[in-house]
Amino acid sequence: MATGNRTRANREEIGSSRSGATRDVRSNAGGATQSASSSRYSEHQPSRGRAAQRVSVDAHSPSDAEGATGVRAPKRTRSAEVTTRSARTAQRPSARARSGQQPRPATHGAQGAARQIPVFRIGLVVVLAILLIFGVRLCSTVTPINVTVNGTEYAIRGDKNIDTAIKESGLPINAGDLISLTGQVLEKHGGHPFAATVNGEPTTDGAYKLREGDVLTVTDGEDAVEPYDAVEEELPFSAEIRGSGSVHEFTEGANGVLEKRTGRISGETVEKQTVAPTPLACTRHNLNTGAQKVIAITFDDGPSADYTGKILDILKANDAKATFFTVGTEIQEEGGADLVKRAYDEGHEICTHTYDHALPVGGLSITTMSPEAQIAEIEDGRKAISDATGVETSRIVRLPGGNMDENTVVNIAPYVEYEIGWNVDSADWTLPGVDVIYDAFMSVKPGDIVLCHDGGGDRSQTVEALQKALPELKKKGFTFVTVSEILQYPAE
Numbered sequence: 377m378a379t380g381n382r383t384r385a386n387r388e389e390i391g392s393s394r395s396g397a398t399r400d401v402r403s404n405a406g407g408a409t410q411s412a413s414s415s416r417y418s419e420h421q422p423s424r425g426r427a428a429q430r431v432s433v434d435a436h437s438p439s440d441a442e443g444a445t446g447v448r449a450p451k452r453t454r455s456a457e458v459t460t461r462s463a464r465t466a467q468r469p470s471a472r473a474r475s476g477q478q479p480r481p482a483t484h485g486a487q488g489a490a491r492q493i494p495v496f497r498i499g500l501v502v503v504l505a506i507l508l509i510f511g512v513r514l515c516s517t518v519t520p521i522n523v524t525v526n527g528t529e530y531a532i533r534g535d536k537n538i539d540t541a542i543k544e545s546g547l548p549i550n551a552g553d554l555i556s557l558t559g560q561v562l563e564k565h566g567g568h569p570f571a572a573t574v575n576g577e578p579t580t581d582g583a584y585k586l587r588e589g590d591v592l593t594v595t596d597g598e599d600a601v602e603p604y605d606a607v608e609e610e611l612p613f614s615a616e617i618r619g620s621g622s623v624h625e626f627t628e629g630a631n632g633v634l635e636k637r638t639g640r641i642s643g644e645t646v647e648k649q650t651v652a653p654t655p656l657a658c659t660r661h662n663l664n665t666g667a668q669k670v671i672a673i674t675f676d677d678g679p680s681a682d683y684t685g686k687i688l689d690i691l692k693a694n695d696a697k698a699t700f701f702t703v704g705t706e707i708q709e710e711g712g713a714d715l716v717k718r719a720y721d722e723g724h725e726i727c728t729h730t731y732d733h734a735l736p737v738g739g740l741s742i743t744t745m746s747p748e749a750q751i752a753e754i755e756d757g758r759k760a761i762s763d764a765t766g767v768e769t770s771r772i773v774r775l776p777g778g779n780m781d782e783n784t785v786v787n788i789a790p791y792v793e794y795e796i797g798w799n800v801d802s803a804d805w806t807l808p809g810v811d812v813i814y815d816a817f818m819s820v821k822p823g824d825i826v827l828c829h830d831g832g833g834d835r836s837q838t839v840e841a842l843q844k845a846l847p848e849l850k851k852k853g854f855t856f857v858t859v860s861e862i863l864q865y866p867a868e
């Protein structure tokens with residue numbers, strides 16, 4: 377029974393040790409009591425005495441108890457002394473008991489320990505990670521890198537950037553000035569602090585991160601212009617007629633941008649062209665057909681009821697293709713549309729020579745017409761053709777007399793792709809005689825555009841000269857193509 381009592385007493389003490397701090401005082405007291413009795417048995421029953429000893433240690437800490445068991449087990453005879461000390465502490469609660477640190481609730485002790493281990497490990501990992509990060513940073517900050525500044529090598533520590541390199545080098549680098557929009561100095565050394573290149577690449581960024589072996593050149597900073605407000609205005613493009621040759625190609629213009637700037641510090645105002653206008657250009661050039669003996673014969677001022685049909689017959693007989701620069705009012709004459717349709721169907725090209733050949737302003741040039749009237753000359757002339765052929769007319773035109781100026785170029789540019797001139801003027805409209813016109817035909821070179829007329833008056837000389845010249849030119853190896861076809865050749 378005694379053994380049973382002691383066993384119960386041990387259990388009670390174990391239970392007490394796992395209860396709260398307030399109970400711990402009591403358990404110690406109980407433990408002391410029990411231990412005191414245990415000590416009496418310890419000489420006879422060492423194993424029980426050992427059990428009592430373990431319990432008394434358990435009351436302080438379960439972990440201590442494990443260690444105490446291993447250490448104190450061989451010294452069983454001291455158990456009484458230990459338990460006696462425990463008995464004394466029963467009247468004066470231990471420091472641990474007073475602080476309530478060690479004992480854990482009996483019902484949650486095991487789980488609490490399980491939770492504490494992961495928390496402890498996580499905390500440890502976090503601390504190690506922080507130490508590692510700070511360590512790496514410390515190392516990278518402390519470890520110098522070698523860079524060359526203006527030919528001399530320096531070891532750079534701390535923030536390894538251009539600012540630091542300049543500071544470490546001790547070079548006398550001066551900042552530029554802050555200047556107004558007109559160049560007045562607003563603040564001495566208020567400009568860019570330095571100008572630098574890193575391995576040849578220019579930069580003004582002082583925080584530019586440097587690497588081992590970088591090569592810097594550093595010079596005084598450039599002046600900085602004060603901040604400003606700007607209002608943009610369009611700069612209208614102009615027109616240019618440039619070059620020389622039979623082909624007059626139109627290229628689009630584009631407006632530029634003018635900035636009106638007001639300095640925020642100085643209040644000065646200046647104008648600055650930030651985008652240059654692109655001039656609308658009519659570029660003249662000839663064509664290079666190389667070794668190919670190709671020419672383009674053109675007929676103006678038709679169609680003509682008396683001559684166009686005859687000319688079409690001659691062209692057909694010589695396998696020749698030509699281009700007719702027609703006048704809209706002539707197409708609208710009796711039979712005019714049929715001639716245009718026939719010419720188109722037989723493979724010739726039909727382009728406009730304006731609607732009425734500038735008749736309202738003298739019949740020689742559209743340059744004195746209003747922009748609207750100029751455009752109408754082109755567009756109405758094209759429509760007269762498409763009404764006859766049933767297909768849209770190209771934007772290849774010939775102006776009356778080949779006359780145009782910069783204003784005309786600006787006005788008609790949206791409606792014209794090419795204005796076609798000539799390399800050989802047969803002067804047939806002057807009725808110089810068949811031989812003169814024939815000689816003009818026979819003077820052609822590959823790539824030439826030849827001017828003659830099928831309308832506008834007596835064209836009998838033209839018909840006769842053409843009939844004589846085409847077979848001769850064929851014998852010489854020439855072929856006769858339309859303007860669109862000859863435009864496929866490159867500019868000379």
Ligand SMILES: [Zn+2]
Binds near residue numbers: 676677729733776
């Ligand atoms: Zn004409």
